[in-house]
Amino acid sequence: MSKPVWKQADPRFVWNKNLLEELVENMLDGFVIPLLQGSFQTGHLKLKDSPATIALISRRCTRRLGTRLWRRGANLEGDAANFIETEQLLEFEGFRSSFLQIRGSIPLLWEQIVDLSYKPRLNIIDHEETPKVVERHFHDLLQRYGHVVAVDLTNKQGDEGLLSAAYAAEIQKLSSVRYVSFDFHHCCGGSNFDNIQLLYDQIAEDFEKNGYFLIDTEEKIILEQRGVIRSNCIDSLDRTNVTQSYLARKSLDSQLQRLGALSCISMFTEDFEIFKTMWVEQGDEISLEYSGTHALKRDLVRYGKQTMTGLIKDGMSAISRYFLNNFQDGIRQDAADLISGRYSVNRDSPSPFGNNGFDSLSYLPVASALLIGGLTVTNITINQGRNTNSILSSAVCAGVTAGVMALVKSNGRQICSRPRLCGLL
Incomplete structure (x- = not known):
């Protein structure tokens, strides 16, 4: 007799595990449906009149779940x-x-607390457990996946460089x-996406050695990913x-070559477009789940270069983020902590x-109104003339506006x- 569905699921990726505990305790296996979050894409390739099906499945882990800036590091x-x-x-x-x-x-202990800056400062937490944290993370990966190559795509300058x-x-x-280490922005910035080949050249030997999983028509294992x-x-x-x-x-090219289908999927425009679209949509869905917006740099996946339309969309997504x-x-972080069971109601x-402090939802409109009002009054008084009273009024309004801006920033x-429910670690 086969195991119930919930027992077959990897608990790392079951998002409603906490909500299912009572059903599991009462052995109501038929009602225990594990839910995953991530992305699922599928497409049908023609491949010289030899149809093939390709699928892309992404599973988000629940062990450190949360939103983009409130769940960083490990x-x-x-x-x-x-x-x-x-x-x-x-x-x-x-x-x-x-x-x-x-x-x-x-997988270090670090944070990036929002403070109204477009890019908040990174802070590496000085903790005696840091070496153990990194060791625990990679020990788990080695046990599960075999050989691990860690590709770091961050900048080598500024805060990212320090991290x-x-x-x-x-x-x-x-x-x-x-x-x-591969500084993606430095090597592939602008229209230099082809330079990602430089990264592949560094890891090609390990990449080919790791391989992929393959079974034949009789379900006999031919290859295993190492x-x-x-x-x-x-x-x-x-960038990831x-x-x-x-x-x-x-x-995919390597797999198709071994199966005698073709030498390179990019040779077939329609099939290649399906492949790229799957990865673009997968990137969007994962980004929406973590950051709340579509992914940036979508054009690099779809076209291999940035387009003006893509830059505009990236700008809009950046503002939304x-x-x-x-x-x-x-609020989204609190919801995740509550549903996952990381926070228990007592x-x-x-x-x-x-x-316990400022309420951003009530305080922000007041601050915004003061800033807009101050700028408006300052502009009006400046346009009234250059007499002493107008200049004095403009200076006072500008000073008040600057003071409000400084207060908001500080x-x-x-x-x-x-x-409000759980701490950063």
């Missing part, structure tokens, strides 16, 4: 934020293959993991998605939503939407 157990397992499946003439990749936040250097210093203590590429950028979203789509294409991260993600404890962390 917790003390070594669980990384935005950890996602992505599997590309192919079925062709009875043969079935699978190629697996993973992504996740840099990347700290990551490199810790991971190089682990002899069983290979670390590869390892995995773990990719990350600062969010493990946009571009990189993973490129590696997935390399693996700014608003969501600063004024809504605190009727005897005081409400965590009591009045209280940025209190004004922004913050989670």
Whole structure:
């Protein structure tokens, strides 16, 4: 007799595990339906009149779930934020293959608290457990996936550079993991997407050695995937998605060549478009779940270069991310912590939503009105003339407006939407 569905599911990816506990305890297996969050895409390829089906499945881990800026890095157990397992499946003439990749936040203890800045400062938390956190994270990966190549796509300048250097210093203590640093923005910025081949050249030997999973028409295992590429950028979203789509294409080409279908999927325009669309839509869905907006750099996946339309869409998504991260993600984080069971309601404890500081939803409109009003009055008084009274009035209004702006900026962390239920780690 086969196991119930919930027992077959990997508990790392079951989002309603906490809500199912009572049903499990009462052995109501037929009602226990595990839910996953991530992405599922499928497409049908023609391949020289030899139809094939390709699917893309991404599963988001629940161990450190949350929103973009409120769940960064890893917790003390070594669980990384935005950890996602992505599997590309192919079925062709009875043969079935699978190629697996993973992504996740840099597994150090670090934070990036919203404070109304467009890009809040990164802060690496100085903690005695940091080496153990990195070790725990990669020990788990090695046990599950075999050989691990950690590809770090972050910038090598500024705050990202400091974080990347700290990551490199810790991971190089682990002899069983290979670390590869690739500054994506520096190497592939502008229209230089083809330079991602430079990254592939660095990991080609490991990539080919890791291979992929393949079974024949009689379900006999021909090949097994021996390892995995773990990719990350600062969010493990946009740059990571571009990189993973490129590696997935390399693996797909290898699989199709072995099966005698064709030498390169990019030779067939219609099939290649299906492949790219799947990866674009997958990137969008994962980004929506973590950041609240569509992915950036979608054009690099679809066209291999940035277009003006793509830049405009990226700009709109960036503005949306700014608003969501600063004024809504605190509530979203609380919802995730509550549903996942990380926070348990205790009727005897005081409400965590009591009045403990600024309320961003009520304070922000007042601050915005004062700023807009101050700028408007300043502009009106300037246009009234250059007499002493007008100049004095303009100076006073400008001073008040500047003071309000300084007050808002200095209280940025209190004004922004913050989670109330659980701490950062």
